[in-house]
Amino acid sequence: MIQLHTVPTPNGHKISIMLEETGLPYEVIEYDITKGDQFKPEYLAINPNNKLPAIVDTDPIGQGEPISVFETGAILIYLAEKTGRLLPADPQQRYAVLKWLMFQVSAVGPLQGQAHHFIRYAREDQPYAKTRYMNETLRQCRVLEGQLQQHAYLAGSDYSIADIATWPWVRALRLIGVHMKQDFPHLYRWYKTLDQREAVQRGKDVINGFIYSLPPNTFFALDDKTWSYSFGEEQYRPR
Numbered sequence: 143m144i145q146l147h148t149v150p151t152p153n154g155h156k157i158s159i160m161l162e163e164t165g166l167p168y169e170v171i172e173y174d175i176t177k178g179d180q181f182k183p184e185y186l187a188i189n190p191n192n193k194l195p196a197i198v199d200t201d202p203i204g205q206g207e208p209i210s211v212f213e214t215g216a217i218l219i220y221l222a223e224k225t226g227r228l229l230p231a232d233p234q235q236r237y238a239v240l241k242w243l244m245f246q247v248s249a250v251g252p253l254q255g256q257a258h259h260f261i262r263y264a265r266e267d268q269p270y271a272k273t274r275y276m277n278e279t280l281r282q283c284r285v286l287e288g289q290l291q292q293h294a295y296l297a298g299s300d301y302s303i304a305d306i307a308t309w310p311w312v313r314a315l316r317l318i319g320v321h322m323k324q325d326f327p328h329l330y331r332w333y334k335t336l337d338q339r340e341a342v343q344r345g346k347d348v349i350n351g352f353i354y355s356l357p358p359n360t361f362f363a364l365d366d367k368t369w370s371y372s373f374g375e376e377q378y379r380p381r
Protein backbone atom coordinates (compact mmCIF):
# COMPACT_ATOMS: atom_id res chain seq x y z
CA MET A 143 0.00 0.00 0.00
CA ILE A 144 1.17 3.53 -0.76
CA GLN A 145 0.49 6.36 1.67
CA LEU A 146 0.14 9.67 -0.17
CA HIS A 147 0.87 12.62 2.10
CA THR A 148 -0.51 15.53 0.13
CA VAL A 149 -2.20 18.89 -0.39
CA PRO A 150 -4.62 20.21 -3.06
CA THR A 151 -2.00 22.11 -5.07
CA PRO A 152 -0.35 21.48 -8.46
CA ASN A 153 2.48 19.55 -6.80
CA GLY A 154 0.05 17.36 -4.86
CA HIS A 155 -2.10 16.69 -7.91
CA LYS A 156 0.87 15.42 -9.96
CA ILE A 157 1.11 12.41 -7.68
CA SER A 158 -2.60 11.67 -7.26
CA ILE A 159 -2.92 11.75 -11.06
CA MET A 160 0.04 9.35 -11.41
CA LEU A 161 -1.44 6.99 -8.81
CA GLU A 162 -4.77 7.04 -10.64
CA GLU A 163 -3.02 6.39 -13.98
CA THR A 164 -1.14 3.40 -12.63
CA GLY A 165 -4.04 1.96 -10.61
CA LEU A 166 -1.82 1.36 -7.58
CA PRO A 167 -3.78 1.15 -4.32
CA TYR A 168 -3.17 4.19 -2.14
CA GLU A 169 -4.37 5.97 0.95
CA VAL A 170 -4.58 9.78 1.12
CA ILE A 171 -3.27 11.61 4.17
CA GLU A 172 -4.29 15.23 3.81
CA TYR A 173 -2.19 18.07 5.25
CA ASP A 174 -3.11 21.67 5.98
CA ILE A 175 0.05 23.67 5.26
CA THR A 176 -1.70 26.88 6.36
CA LYS A 177 -1.81 25.41 9.87
CA GLY A 178 1.75 24.09 9.93
CA ASP A 179 1.09 20.35 9.45
CA GLN A 180 4.24 20.16 7.31
CA PHE A 181 6.43 20.90 10.37
CA LYS A 182 5.15 18.02 12.53
CA PRO A 183 8.09 15.80 13.55
CA GLU A 184 6.39 12.73 12.02
CA TYR A 185 6.27 14.47 8.65
CA LEU A 186 9.79 15.91 8.90
CA ALA A 187 10.96 12.30 9.37
CA ILE A 188 9.48 11.58 5.90
CA ASN A 189 10.55 14.86 4.28
CA PRO A 190 13.02 17.05 6.20
CA ASN A 191 12.34 19.78 3.59
CA ASN A 192 8.77 20.32 4.97
CA LYS A 193 7.16 20.34 1.51
CA LEU A 194 4.29 18.21 0.25
CA PRO A 195 3.68 15.77 -1.34
CA ALA A 196 5.59 12.66 -0.26
CA ILE A 197 4.83 8.95 -0.41
CA VAL A 198 5.57 6.02 1.84
CA ASP A 199 5.44 2.63 0.12
CA THR A 200 5.00 -0.28 2.54
CA ASP A 201 5.44 -2.77 -0.30
CA PRO A 202 8.49 -1.19 -1.93
CA ILE A 203 10.47 -1.86 -5.07
CA GLY A 204 13.13 -4.41 -4.10
CA GLN A 205 11.17 -5.58 -1.00
CA GLY A 206 12.43 -4.78 2.51
CA GLU A 207 11.63 -1.83 4.74
CA PRO A 208 9.06 0.77 3.63
CA ILE A 209 10.53 3.37 1.27
CA SER A 210 9.65 7.04 1.63
CA VAL A 211 10.13 9.37 -1.32
CA PHE A 212 9.81 13.16 -1.44
CA GLU A 213 10.23 15.62 -4.38
CA THR A 214 7.62 15.10 -7.07
CA GLY A 215 10.19 14.30 -9.77
CA ALA A 216 11.62 11.47 -7.68
CA ILE A 217 8.14 10.23 -6.73
CA LEU A 218 7.01 10.11 -10.37
CA ILE A 219 10.14 8.18 -11.38
CA TYR A 220 9.66 5.79 -8.44
CA LEU A 221 6.04 5.06 -9.36
CA ALA A 222 6.92 4.69 -13.05
CA GLU A 223 9.68 2.21 -12.22
CA LYS A 224 7.45 0.32 -9.79
CA THR A 225 4.78 -0.19 -12.44
CA GLY A 226 6.80 -0.13 -15.67
CA ARG A 227 4.44 2.61 -16.91
CA LEU A 228 4.87 6.12 -18.37
CA LEU A 229 8.71 6.13 -18.43
CA PRO A 230 10.04 4.02 -21.33
CA ALA A 231 13.13 1.84 -20.94
CA ASP A 232 14.52 2.71 -24.38
CA PRO A 233 17.25 5.33 -23.75
CA GLN A 234 16.16 7.70 -26.54
CA GLN A 235 12.62 7.82 -25.21
CA ARG A 236 13.59 7.67 -21.54
CA TYR A 237 15.81 10.74 -21.72
CA ALA A 238 13.20 12.59 -23.77
CA VAL A 239 10.85 12.07 -20.83
CA LEU A 240 13.44 12.83 -18.14
CA LYS A 241 14.59 16.12 -19.69
CA TRP A 242 11.01 17.47 -19.87
CA LEU A 243 10.32 16.17 -16.36
CA MET A 244 13.42 18.00 -15.08
CA PHE A 245 12.37 21.15 -16.95
CA GLN A 246 9.09 21.05 -15.05
CA VAL A 247 10.53 20.39 -11.59
CA SER A 248 13.44 22.82 -11.91
CA ALA A 249 11.76 25.65 -13.84
CA VAL A 250 8.04 25.51 -14.60
CA GLY A 251 7.00 24.85 -10.99
CA PRO A 252 9.48 27.03 -9.09
CA LEU A 253 9.34 30.11 -11.34
CA GLN A 254 5.61 30.08 -12.04
CA GLY A 255 5.24 29.54 -8.29
CA GLN A 256 7.05 32.85 -7.71
CA ALA A 257 4.59 34.56 -10.09
CA HIS A 258 1.73 33.18 -7.96
CA HIS A 259 3.48 34.40 -4.83
CA PHE A 260 3.95 38.00 -5.94
CA ILE A 261 0.56 38.30 -7.68
CA ARG A 262 -1.63 36.42 -5.20
CA TYR A 263 0.06 36.44 -1.80
CA ALA A 264 2.75 39.11 -1.28
CA ARG A 265 1.69 41.67 1.30
CA GLU A 266 3.50 44.51 -0.48
CA ASP A 267 3.05 45.26 -4.14
CA GLN A 268 6.36 44.51 -5.88
CA PRO A 269 6.02 45.37 -9.57
CA TYR A 270 9.56 44.32 -10.52
CA ALA A 271 9.08 40.83 -9.04
CA LYS A 272 5.68 40.42 -10.70
CA THR A 273 7.08 41.42 -14.09
CA ARG A 274 10.17 39.26 -13.73
CA TYR A 275 8.27 36.05 -12.85
CA MET A 276 5.43 36.63 -15.31
CA ASN A 277 8.00 37.19 -18.07
CA GLU A 278 9.70 33.95 -17.11
CA THR A 279 6.36 32.09 -16.93
CA LEU A 280 5.37 33.33 -20.40
CA ARG A 281 8.81 32.46 -21.79
CA GLN A 282 8.38 28.91 -20.46
CA CYS A 283 4.89 28.78 -22.03
CA ARG A 284 6.51 29.59 -25.38
CA VAL A 285 8.98 26.73 -24.85
CA LEU A 286 6.13 24.31 -24.12
CA GLU A 287 4.09 25.71 -27.01
CA GLY A 288 6.97 25.11 -29.46
CA GLN A 289 7.39 21.52 -28.33
CA LEU A 290 3.65 20.78 -28.46
CA GLN A 291 3.37 22.36 -31.89
CA GLN A 292 5.64 19.55 -33.11
CA HIS A 293 4.60 16.67 -30.87
CA ALA A 294 1.40 15.28 -29.35
CA TYR A 295 2.99 15.07 -25.88
CA LEU A 296 6.00 16.69 -24.24
CA ALA A 297 8.39 13.80 -24.81
CA GLY A 298 7.08 12.95 -28.29
CA SER A 299 4.25 10.74 -29.42
CA ASP A 300 3.55 9.07 -26.05
CA TYR A 301 1.98 10.30 -22.82
CA SER A 302 4.47 10.14 -19.93
CA ILE A 303 5.35 11.33 -16.43
CA ALA A 304 6.65 14.57 -18.02
CA ASP A 305 3.07 15.39 -19.05
CA ILE A 306 1.72 14.41 -15.63
CA ALA A 307 4.24 16.71 -13.90
CA THR A 308 3.46 19.66 -16.15
CA TRP A 309 -0.33 19.48 -16.49
CA PRO A 310 -1.28 20.71 -12.99
CA TRP A 311 0.98 23.77 -13.40
CA VAL A 312 -0.49 24.54 -16.81
CA ARG A 313 -3.91 24.27 -15.16
CA ALA A 314 -2.78 26.92 -12.65
CA LEU A 315 -1.80 29.45 -15.36
CA ARG A 316 -5.36 30.81 -15.45
CA LEU A 317 -4.99 31.92 -11.83
CA ILE A 318 -2.24 34.38 -12.78
CA GLY A 319 -4.12 35.69 -15.81
CA VAL A 320 -2.56 33.71 -18.69
CA HIS A 321 -4.94 33.39 -21.67
CA MET A 322 -3.86 29.96 -22.79
CA LYS A 323 -6.53 29.29 -25.41
CA GLN A 324 -5.78 32.56 -27.17
CA ASP A 325 -2.00 32.85 -26.72
CA PHE A 326 -0.79 29.24 -26.62
CA PRO A 327 -3.15 27.14 -28.78
CA HIS A 328 -0.97 24.02 -28.92
CA LEU A 329 -0.47 24.06 -25.16
CA TYR A 330 -4.25 24.46 -24.83
CA ARG A 331 -4.90 21.48 -27.14
CA TRP A 332 -2.56 19.33 -25.04
CA TYR A 333 -4.12 20.62 -21.80
CA LYS A 334 -7.63 19.68 -22.99
CA THR A 335 -6.47 16.26 -24.22
CA LEU A 336 -5.10 15.39 -20.78
CA ASP A 337 -8.10 16.90 -19.03
CA GLN A 338 -10.29 14.32 -20.79
CA ARG A 339 -8.40 11.40 -19.27
CA GLU A 340 -10.40 9.69 -16.52
CA ALA A 341 -7.32 9.31 -14.33
CA VAL A 342 -6.58 13.03 -14.59
CA GLN A 343 -10.18 13.84 -13.68
CA ARG A 344 -9.99 11.61 -10.62
CA GLY A 345 -6.47 12.62 -9.61
CA LYS A 346 -7.11 16.37 -9.76
CA ASP A 347 -10.08 15.93 -7.41
CA VAL A 348 -8.53 13.54 -4.89
CA ILE A 349 -8.46 16.64 -2.73
CA ASN A 350 -10.42 19.39 -4.39
CA GLY A 351 -8.58 22.71 -4.47
CA PHE A 352 -11.07 25.55 -4.15
CA ILE A 353 -8.52 27.96 -5.64
CA TYR A 354 -9.17 26.57 -9.11
CA SER A 355 -12.66 28.05 -9.22
CA LEU A 356 -11.49 31.57 -8.32
CA PRO A 357 -11.22 34.42 -10.85
CA PRO A 358 -7.72 35.17 -12.23
CA ASN A 359 -5.37 37.29 -10.11
CA THR A 360 -7.42 36.88 -6.92
CA PHE A 361 -5.36 38.29 -4.05
CA PHE A 362 -5.25 36.25 -0.84
CA ALA A 363 -4.93 38.35 2.32
CA LEU A 364 -3.41 35.67 4.55
CA ASP A 365 -3.96 35.96 8.29
CA ASP A 366 -0.83 36.39 10.42
CA LYS A 367 -0.64 32.75 11.52
CA THR A 368 -0.96 31.38 7.97
CA TRP A 369 1.58 33.92 6.74
CA SER A 370 3.98 32.85 9.46
CA TYR A 371 3.73 29.15 8.50
CA SER A 372 3.99 29.84 4.77
CA PHE A 373 6.32 32.81 4.35
CA GLY A 374 7.30 34.14 7.75
CA GLU A 375 8.71 33.31 11.15
CA GLU A 376 7.44 29.72 11.50
CA GLN A 377 8.59 28.79 7.97
CA TYR A 378 12.12 30.06 8.61
CA ARG A 379 12.56 29.14 12.26
CA PRO A 380 15.54 26.75 12.64
CA ARG A 381 14.32 23.32 13.77
Ligand SMILES: N[C@@H](CCC(=O)N[C@@H](CS)C(=O)NCC(=O)O)C(=O)O
Binds near residue numbers: 152193214215247371
Ligand atom coordinates in the same frame (compact mmCIF):
# COMPACT_ATOMS: atom_id res chain seq x y z
N1 LIG B 1 10.13 20.76 -5.26
C1 LIG B 1 9.00 20.27 -4.48
C2 LIG B 1 8.03 21.39 -4.25
C3 LIG B 1 6.94 21.02 -3.27
C4 LIG B 1 6.23 22.24 -2.69
O1 LIG B 1 6.65 23.39 -2.88
N2 LIG B 1 5.15 21.98 -1.96
C5 LIG B 1 4.38 23.04 -1.34
C6 LIG B 1 2.92 22.88 -1.68
S1 LIG B 1 2.67 23.02 -3.42
C7 LIG B 1 4.49 22.91 0.17
O2 LIG B 1 4.42 21.84 0.68
N3 LIG B 1 4.66 24.02 0.91
C8 LIG B 1 4.72 23.97 2.33
C9 LIG B 1 5.77 24.88 2.90
O3 LIG B 1 6.36 25.66 2.12
O4 LIG B 1 6.02 24.84 4.09
C10 LIG B 1 8.37 19.08 -5.18
O5 LIG B 1 8.37 19.06 -6.42
O6 LIG B 1 7.93 18.15 -4.49
